[in-house]
Amino acid sequence: MTTLVDVARRAGVSKSTVSNVIRGDVPVTEETRAKVERAIAETNYLPNAIARSLKARTSMAIGIVVPDLTNPFYAELAAGVERSANAQGYAALIAHTECSVPSEREAGRAFVEWRVDGVIIGGLSPGSGLPAMLLDHDIPVLAASFGEPDDSRLGVIDQDDPAAMEMVVDYLYRLGHRRVAFAPLHLEEQSGERRRLGFEEALARRDLTAVELTDGATAIVAHNDMVAIATIDKLERRGQRVPEDVSVVGFDDIPLAAHHRINLTTIRSDAAEMGQRAVELVVSAARESRHVAHREVQGNPLIVRATTGPARV
Amino acid sequence: MTTLVDVARRAGVSKSTVSNVIRGDVPVTEETRAKVERAIAETNYLPNAIARSLKARTSMAIGIVVPDLTNPFYAELAAGVERSANAQGYAALIAHTECSVPSEREAGRAFVEWRVDGVIIGGLSPGSGLPAMLLDHDIPVLAASFGEPDDSRLGVIDQDDPAAMEMVVDYLYRLGHRRVAFAPLHLEEQSGERRRLGFEEALARRDLTAVELTDGATAIVAHNDMVAIATIDKLERRGQRVPEDVSVVGFDDIPLAAHHRINLTTIRSDAAEMGQRAVELVVSAARESRHVAHREVQGNPLIVRATTGPARV
DNA sequence: CTGAAAGCGCTTACAG
DNA sequence: CTGAAAGCGCTTACAG
Numbered sequence: 044m045t046t047l048v049d050v051a052r053r054a055g056v057s058k059s060t061v062s063n064v065i066r067g068d069v070p071v072t073e074e075t076r077a078k079v080e081r082a083i084a085e086t087n088y089l090p091n092a093i094a095r096s097l098k099a100r101t102s103m104a105i106g107i108v109v110p111d112l113t114n115p116f117y118a119e120l121a122a123g124v125e126r127s128a129n130a131q132g133y134a135a136l137i138a139h140t141e142c143s144v145p146s147e148r149e150a151g152r153a154f155v156e157w158r159v160d161g162v163i164i165g166g167l168s169p170g171s172g173l174p175a176m177l178l179d180h181d182i183p184v185l186a187a188s189f190g191e192p193d194d195s196r197l198g199v200i201d202q203d204d205p206a207a208m209e210m211v212v213d214y215l216y217r218l219g220h221r222r223v224a225f226a227p228l229h230l231e232e233q234s235g236e237r238r239r240l241g242f243e244e245a246l247a248r249r250d251l252t253a254v255e256l257t258d259g260a261t262a263i264v265a266h267n268d269m270v271a272i273a274t275i276d277k278l279e280r281r282g283q284r285v286p287e288d289v290s291v292v293g294f295d296d297i298p299l300a301a302h303h304r305i306n307l308t309t310i311r312s313d314a315a316e317m318g319q320r321a322v323e324l325v326v327s328a329a330r331e332s333r334h335v336a337h338r339e340v341q342g343n344p345l346i347v348r349a350t351t352g353p354a355r356v
Numbered sequence: 357m358t359t360l361v362d363v364a365r366r367a368g369v370s371k372s373t374v375s376n377v378i379r380g381d382v383p384v385t386e387e388t389r390a391k392v393e394r395a396i397a398e399t400n401y402l403p404n405a406i407a408r409s410l411k412a413r414t415s416m417a418i419g420i421v422v423p424d425l426t427n428p429f430y431a432e433l434a435a436g437v438e439r440s441a442n443a444q445g446y447a448a449l450i451a452h453t454e455c456s457v458p459s460e461r462e463a464g465r466a467f468v469e470w471r472v473d474g475v476i477i478g479g480l481s482p483g484s485g486l487p488a489m490l491l492d493h494d495i496p497v498l499a500a501s502f503g504e505p506d507d508s509r510l511g512v513i514d515q516d517d518p519a520a521m522e523m524v525v526d527y528l529y530r531l532g533h534r535r536v537a538f539a540p541l542h543l544e545e546q547s548g549e550r551r552r553l554g555f556e557e558a559l560a561r562r563d564l565t566a567v568e569l570t571d572g573a574t575a576i577v578a579h580n581d582m583v584a585i586a587t588i589d590k591l592e593r594r595g596q597r598v599p600e601d602v603s604v605v606g607f608d609d610i611p612l613a614a615h616h617r618i619n620l621t622t623i624r625s626d627a628a629e630m631g632q633r634a635v636e637l638v639v640s641a642a643r644e645s646r647h648v649a650h651r652e653v654q655g656n657p658l659i660v661r662a663t664t665g666p667a668r669v
Numbered sequence: 670c671t672g673a674a675a676g677c678g679c680t681t682a683c684a685g
Numbered sequence: 686c687t688g689a690a691a692g693c694g695c696t697t698a699c700a701g
Contacts, residue, residue, distance in 0.1 A: 044471070047695060056671075057672040058694090060672070070670065075670080090469060091693090092466075092471070093470065093693090093694080094693070095694080095696075097678065097679085097693090097695070099695085099696070100677070112432075113432055113435055118425045118426050118431045125450055136450075137434070137438055137450045139438045156402050156403060179400065180400070276616045276617070298426070303589045304588065304618060305617060359679085361678080371688085372687070372689080373687060379680080382687095384686070385687090388687080404678055407677070409679090410677090410680095410694065411681080
């Protein structure tokens with residue numbers, strides 16, 4: 044692999060000069076610039092980012108951790124992060140953790156070893172030590188789509204789960220539903236409990252309590268769209284009709300939710316834009332070598348489609 | 357951020373010694389090891405991977421490029437790659453290109469600047485210069501799920517698109533379909549043409565030629581499951597029934613294809629296992645500093661489900 | 670404007 | 686077994 048000194052030798056200048064023309068923030072004679080550029084082109088030289096990072100003390104890389112790339116919500120979040128990171132000149136390191144504590148620990152270690160300039164977390168195991176670990180190593184961290192601000196250094200782009208659950212329960216209540224169940228995530232995820240709690244509190248305000256999934260629910264509120272879609276699958280294979288026998292509502296509004304054959308009532312959440320905003324916040328924190336320490340909440344409207352209807356009497 | 361010399365100072369030894377206990381391949385007194393380990397624990401030290409990489413001349417990172425993370429096929433491929441890369445101690449750098457030539461160029465530049473040890477490509481724009489560029493920089497490259505072996509240095513885990521298309525067309529032909537159309541990808545992708553070509557050749561063998569999508573097709577073969585699912589959506593919104601009026605077949609067998617409400621007839625392809633195998637091949641090539649230069653073909657069975665039926669007469 | 674020198678944080682022979 | 690030294694490929698003041 045050709046290096047800076049190869050180029051310098053070929054162009055007959057010092058390596059400082061080559062570095063100067065590459066970075067472009069030091070004036071250079073038109074003539075030397077031409078010589079150097081020719082040498083670069085001839086050797087197909089591309090600077091070694093590793094060496095540059097070592098000296099510059101910034102990796103120009105940002106980490107992203109998602110529980111499950113296979114869930115369109117996280118895929119879009121990751122894609123959004125990747126796109127805007129690149130646009131700002133950052134590389135994206137990805138970790139897919141399945142909310143397993145060892146994976147999270149591994150990802151944390153890798154990210155600090157790589158000295159990433161920031162990390163964006165899409166989901167975590169309950170009580171995960173990842174954010175604190177990263178924060179303690181002076182890496183700005185932002186929790187996207189979840190997160191109690193238990194650590195004031197943490198950045199958060201949150202969803203208002205309780206408010207969303209209140210809307211959902213209100214809507215179902217008006218449709219006459221009194222036996223409502225919650226379909227949790229298969230993974231133990233941090234905000235999982237928060238959604239379920241919000242759901243239960245909304246029920247309690249109406250003097251209702253959640254029923255078991257298998258206990259004759261007339262409506263099911265799922266932790267997210269993927270769970271909702273899987274729930275519909277199970278229900279229908281058992282011969283129950285959605286929404287005639289049971290209503291189902293999701294969370295996320297993944298693209299598939301709008302499909303003619305799915306047509307899922309759900310809570311909208313904009314993963315791509317969340318990813319983009321997350322990068323903005325993290326990158327500006329990194330540039331000022333501080334933590335994000337900022338919290339904002341995304342609005343989450345209810346989208347009514349065709350998997351919900353009046354309660355069966 | 358604490359460094360090796362901080363640890364050395366605290367432990368009262370040289371930095372070589374600290375390095376020795378960390379890497380563990382040079383014998384060290386039990387006593388010094390203990391001192392060093394204590395210093396490491398007290399300072400929360402984690403070695404700087406960037407410095408290590410610079411010296412070791414291997415980044416221990418592998419790049420992955422996918423056209424669209426949001427397509428479950430690519431998401432699973434990426435997840436498979438990420439998982440096995442991590443298992444082997446490699447970090448995963450991701451690029452989402454949407455088959456745009458500038459994104460591909462950017463990704464290529466970033467990967468060689470980072471001196472990644474190898475890259476796995478899930479899809480590319482037609483005639484893309486990416487593989488050659490990487491290969492010329494001595495980075496092993498593997499094309500997963502597509503790829504003419506136009507460059508013998510390239511690794512390929514291919515699908516036998518012509519054989520798959522022959523199976524599909526054979527199956528539809530037996531069901532009586534004679535007016536069959538192809539639904540292409542919205543992105544211009546390299547293997548897109550190959551699938552369509554295989555499809556047309558299979559038709560030609562039966563003295564048939566493809567009809568336009570809008571020209572009264574009784575069956576539609578889609579480039580992949582996502583396209584098939586979108587096609588079903590369009591068809592049904594127009595009031596056509598699947599499969600009564602028109603049959604639809606996909607390619608990939610993404611998890612959703614098996615959903616009760618979708619139940620898509622499709623060609624199976626195992627993205628996760630392809631990702632894992634790809635990492636195996638690329639990592640062993642990297643270790644021996646050679647190109648992958650190996651080609652294998654994944655088997656792709658036809659999975660008949662409920663979006664296909666006898667041709668409407 | 671250009672170049673020599675120091676240094677980023679490690680690893681790796683090589684002495685001792 | 687332990688440490689001093691050189692070097693990975695850059696960048697960054699600082700002379701000239």
